[in-house]
Amino acid sequence: MTGPTTLPALRVRHLSVRYGARVALHDVDLQVHAGEFLALTGPNGSGKTTLIRAALGFLPATEGAVEVFGRSVEELTVHERARQMAWVPQEEGLRDQVPLRDYVLYGRYPHHGRMDGESDADRRLADRILTDVGLGDRASDGVLSLSGGERQRAVLGRALAQETPILLLDEPTAHLDIGHQLDLLGRVRTLSRTRGVTVVAALHDLNLAARFADRIVVLSHGRRVADGPPAEVLSEDLLVRVWGIAADLGRDRRTGLPFLVPHQLVQASRRDPSSPFMGPVHIVGGGGSAEAFLRALTEEGFGLSAGALHLLDSDAEVAEALSIPSAIEAPFAPLGAEARERHRALLGAARAIVVCPFAVGPSNLSNLLDVLPFVDRAPTFLMSAPPIRERDFCGGEAEKAYRALSDAGATEVMDLGGLLGALRAVFPSSPSATQDGPRTTAERG
Amino acid sequence: MDGQPSPPAPPVRAGRRWIVALLLGLVGFTAVIGSSLLGTVAIPVRTGVEILLHQMSGGALFPAPCAGTGVSVAHCGALTFIVWNLYLPEVLLALIVGAALGISGGALQGVFRNPLADPFLLGISSGGTLGAAILYVYRIQEAHADLFLPLFAFVGATATGLLILAVARGRYSSVETLLLTGVAISNLLSALLSLVLLYNPVGGEQVTFWLLGSLGSADWEVDGIAFGIVLALGTVLALYGRELNLLQLGSDVAQSAGVDAPRVRLVVILLASLTTAVAVAFTGIIGFVGLVSPHIVRRVAGTDYRVVLPGSAAVGAIFLLTARDVSYLAFPSSLLPIGIFTAFAGVPFFLYLLLRQRRGTTMGTT
Numbered sequence: 001m002t003g004p005t006t007l008p009a010l011r012v013r014h015l016s017v018r019y020g021a022r023v024a025l026h027d028v029d030l031q032v033h034a035g036e037f038l039a040l041t042g043p044n045g046s047g048k049t050t051l052i053r054a055a056l057g058f059l060p061a062t063e064g065a066v067e068v069f070g071r072s073v074e075e076l077t078v079h080e081r082a083r084q085m086a087w088v089p090q091e092e093g094l095r096d097q098v099p100l101r102d103y104v105l106y107g108r109y110p111h112h113g114r115m116d117g118e119s120d121a122d123r124r125l126a127d128r129i130l131t132d133v134g135l136g137d138r139a140s141d142g143v144l145s146l147s148g149g150e151r152q153r154a155v156l157g158r159a160l161a162q163e164t165p166i167l168l169l170d171e172p173t174a175h176l177d178i179g180h181q182l183d184l185l186g187r188v189r190t191l192s193r194t195r196g197v198t199v200v201a202a203l204h205d206l207n208l209a210a211r212f213a214d215r216i217v218v219l220s221h222g223r224r225v226a227d228g229p230p231a232e233v234l235s236e237d238l239l240v241r242v243w244g245i246a247a248d249l250g251r252d253r254r255t256g257l258p259f260l261v262p263h264q265l266v267q268a269s270r271r272d273p274s275s276p277f278m279g280p281v282h283i284v285g286g287g288g289s290a291e292a293f294l295r296a297l298t299e300e301g302f303g304l305s306a307g308a309l310h311l312l313d314s315d316a317e318v319a320e321a322l323s324i325p326s327a328i329e330a331p332f333a334p335l336g337a338e339a340r341e342r343h344r345a346l347l348g349a350a351r352a353i354v355v356c357p358f359a360v361g362p363s364n365l366s367n368l369l370d371v372l373p374f375v376d377r378a379p380t381f382l383m384s385a386p387p388i389r390e391r392d393f394c395g396g397e398a399e400k401a402y403r404a405l406s407d408a409g410a411t412e413v414m415d416l417g418g419l420l421g422a423l424r425a426v427f428p429s430s431p432s433a434t435q436d437g438p439r440t441t442a443e444r445g
Numbered sequence: 446m447d448g449q450p451s452p453p454a455p456p457v458r459a460g461r462r463w464i465v466a467l468l469l470g471l472v473g474f475t476a477v478i479g480s481s482l483l484g485t486v487a488i489p490v491r492t493g494v495e496i497l498l499h500q501m502s503g504g505a506l507f508p509a510p511c512a513g514t515g516v517s518v519a520h521c522g523a524l525t526f527i528v529w530n531l532y533l534p535e536v537l538l539a540l541i542v543g544a545a546l547g548i549s550g551g552a553l554q555g556v557f558r559n560p561l562a563d564p565f566l567l568g569i570s571s572g573g574t575l576g577a578a579i580l581y582v583y584r585i586q587e588a589h590a591d592l593f594l595p596l597f598a599f600v601g602a603t604a605t606g607l608l609i610l611a612v613a614r615g616r617y618s619s620v621e622t623l624l625l626t627g628v629a630i631s632n633l634l635s636a637l638l639s640l641v642l643l644y645n646p647v648g649g650e651q652v653t654f655w656l657l658g659s660l661g662s663a664d665w666e667v668d669g670i671a672f673g674i675v676l677a678l679g680t681v682l683a684l685y686g687r688e689l690n691l692l693q694l695g696s697d698v699a700q701s702a703g704v705d706a707p708r709v710r711l712v713v714i715l716l717a718s719l720t721t722a723v724a725v726a727f728t729g730i731i732g733f734v735g736l737v738s739p740h741i742v743r744r745v746a747g748t749d750y751r752v753v754l755p756g757s758a759a760v761g762a763i764f765l766l767t768a769r770d771v772s773y774l775a776f777p778s779s780l781l782p783i784g785i786f787t788a789f790a791g792v793p794f795f796l797y798l799l800l801r802q803r804r805g806t807t808m809g810t811t
Contacts, residue, residue, distance in 0.1 A: 082703030096748035110703030
C-alpha cells in the first residue's frame with residue numbers, strides 16, 4: 001500500500017470520537033479505495049456505528065478527520081456530503097404509506113434545486129433502481145405494505161437514487177432472515193462490482209463479512225485491531241481476543257472463503273460492557289487439581305480457558321459445567337497432537353496462565369512443556385504446593401520443566417489467595433487498562 | 446406481505462384537471478357570496494347577491510342592485526355597507542386566517558413528526574396573544590397599531606416556537622413530550638397574560654376577544670395586510686415540502702440525503718410561527734384548525750408534504766369559513782367568538798386522534 005496514485009474514496013485519519021468521558025473511537029486510521037467493499041466488524045459497542053456516523057458527518061471528530069476523495073467531511077455542506085455518500089441505516093423509521101417510487105425519488109433530493117420538480121429522467125432512474133433491488137413490480141405500492149426484507153431493499157433503493165460514489169451501510173441486515181441477508185448483501189456486492197460503488201458496511205455477522213467483503217476491518221473497544229482480506233484476518237486467536245468466543249474456523253469448499261462455527265462463549269460477562277473483561281486466564285490442570293481454581297476464578301469474574309484435560313477427568317467435567325472452553329483428550333490416552341494444538345491456541349489467546357498442582361507423568365508432561373513458549377507473552381503462575389518434587393512421576397523431568405518455567409519468568413504461588421492477588425494485579429479494574437490495549441495492537445500491526 | 450396495497454393514484458389528464466379547477470373555483474365563489482349574506486343582520490338573499498356582484502364588477506353588473514326588490518335607497522346604502530364592508534371582509538379574513546392556521550399546522554406536524562402538533566396546542570398562538578396583549582395594554586405605538594400588532598404577535602409566537610424546540614429538543618416526535626411541553630408553555634403564557642391584564646385592566650376586553658378568537662376586526666385594510674403576509678409566508682413554507690418528506694424518515698436519514706435538518710427545522714418553525722402570528726394578530730386564538738386540516742388532507746390526498754402543505758391551507762380556509770357560517774346559522778343574531786365553534790369541531794377530533802395514538806395505530810396511513 002505504498003504511494004497509491006489515485007485518491008482513496010474514504011480516508012480516516014487518526015480518528016478519535018468521544019461521547020463525554022466515553023471513548024467510542026481511538027486513533028483509528030483507515031483507507032477505503034474506490035470500488036472496494038469493506039466490512040467493518042467487531043463486537044457490540046466496538047465503534048462500528050460510530051465510525052460510520054463520523055464518516056457521514058453526523059458526529060464531530062474529537063481528534064483526527066474523515067476525508068472523502070481528499071476533502072474533509074467537516075468542510076463539506078450537508079448537500080455536498082449527500083452527493084458523495086449515501087447511507088442505509090439498520091432500520092428506517094417509515095411511518096407513512098408513501099408509494100414506493102415516490103419514496104425512492106426522495107433520494108434525488110441532493111440533485112435538485114429548491115424550485116425543481118422531479119424530471120422524467122429521475123422517474124426512469126427510480127424505475128431502474130427498483131428493478132435492480134428486485135422491487136420493479138411494486139413501484140406503486142405503499143412502503144408500509146412491504147415485508148421486512150423488501151423494505152430494506154427499498155431503503156437501499158432510496159440510497160442508490162442519490163447516485164453517490166460511496167455507500168455506507170450500518171448493520172443493514174440486522175433484522176433480516178438469512179435468505180434476505182444474502183439477497184441484500186449480494187445485490188450490494190453486484191452494484192459495487194458493476195458500478196464501481198465504494199461500499200463500507202458495518203456487519204456483526206463475520207460469515208457475511210467474510211463472504212461479501214474484499215477486506216475486513218476489525219474494531220475492538222474503539223480501536224482498529226485487524227485489517228486485511230477475510231482469509232488473513234479471521235483467526236481463532238482473534239475470535240477469542242476480540243469477541244471472547246471459542247470457534248472453529250473452516251474454509252468453505254465451494255467459495256474458498258473462511259467461515260466460522262462458534263461453539264462456546266469464553267466468558268458470559270464479556271457481554272456486559274460495564275464490567276471489564278478479565279481474561280482469558282488459561283488454567284493448565286488435570287487429575288482434579290484444577291477443580292477448585294476453575295470454580296473460584298469463575299466466581300471472581302475471570303474469563304477462563306483450560307487444558308489439556310482428559311475426558312472424564314473431574315477437571316474436564318467442571319470445565320464443561322462452567323462452559324469453559326478447553327482442550328480435551330480421550331480418557332487415559334497420552335495427549336495427542338490435536339489436543340495439544342488446541343491447547344496451544346488457548347495458551348496463545350490467554351492473557352494470564354495458571355499451572356495447577358497436578359501430578360505429572362509421561363502422558364501429561366507435555367502440558368508443562370507447552371506452556372514454556374508462552375511464559376514471556378502472558379504472566380504465568382506456578383502453583384507450588386505441594387512441591388513439584390512430590391508430584392514428579394517422570395524421573396525429574398517435571399521438576400526440570402518447572403525450573404525452566406520459573407527461569408523463563410513464571411511466578412511461584414503457594415495458594416488460591418496468593419493467586420487471586422496476583423491475577424488482580426494483572427487485570428486492574430480500570431477499564432482502559434483492561435482493553436485490548438496498544439500492546440496487542442502493536443503486536444498485530 | 447401484510448397490510449393492504451395502497452390504491453394507485455388515478456392518472457388525471459391535464460384537460461380534466463382544468464375542468465376540476467374551474468368547478469372548484471365556481472363552488473368557492475358561490476360559497477364566498479353565500480357566506481357574505483350571513484351575519485348578525487339578516488340580508489335578503491337576492492338583494493345581497495345583487496349588491497355583491499354590483500360592487501365586485503365595479504358597477505357593471507346590476508347597476509341598481511336594490512331597485513327590483515323594493516328596498517329604499519338609504520336602506521340599500523346601509524345594506525351595501527354591511528355586506529361589502531363588514532361581511533365580505535369577514536369571510537375573506539376567515540379564508541386567509543384558516544389557510545394560515547392550516548398550513549402552519551401542516552408544517553408543524555411535519556417538522557415535529559408528530560400528528561398532534563398544532564399552533565394552538567403548542568402554545569404558539571398563546572405566545573402571539575401575549576405579545577399582542579403587551580402592545581395593547583401598554584399602548585405601544587398606538588398610532589400604527591395595525592402594523593405593530595403583527596410584529597408583537599410574531600415576537601411572542603416565535604419565541605414560543607423556539608422555546609418548544611429547545612425544551613423538547615430531540616424528543617418532539619414523542620406525543621407525550623410534545624403535548625406536555627405545549628401544556629406547560631401554554632399555562633405559563635396564560636399566567637403571564639393574566640398578570641398583564643390584572644395590573645392593566647384598560648384594554649382588557651380587547652384581549653378577551655383574542656382569547657376566544659373572533660373575525661370581528663375584519664376590514665379591507667386588515668384583509669389586505671393579512672393576505673399579503675400569509676401569501677408570502679405560505680408560499681415559502683410550501684416550498685419546504687420535500688424537506689419535510691425526508692424529515693419524516695428521521696433526522697439522520699434526512700441529513701444523509703442532503704437535508705440540513707437542524708436548519709430546516711428552525712426555518713420551518715419560524716415560518717409557521719410567523720404565519721400563526723398573523724392569524725393571532727387579527728383574529729386572536731382560533732384553535733384546532735391547524736390540527737384538523739392536515740389530517741383531512743392526508744386522508745384524502747396522501748402524505749406527500751408537497752401536497753399536504755398547500756392542501757392544509759385550502760382545507761383550513763374551508764374549515765374556518767364553515768365554522769363562521771355555522772355560528773351565524775345556529776345563533777343568527779349574536780356575535781359569538783368563532784374559536785368556540787372550531788373547538789366544538791376540533792376537540793372531539795383531537796380526542797379521537799389521541800385515542801388512536803394510544804392504541805398504537807400508525808398515523809397517516811388511513
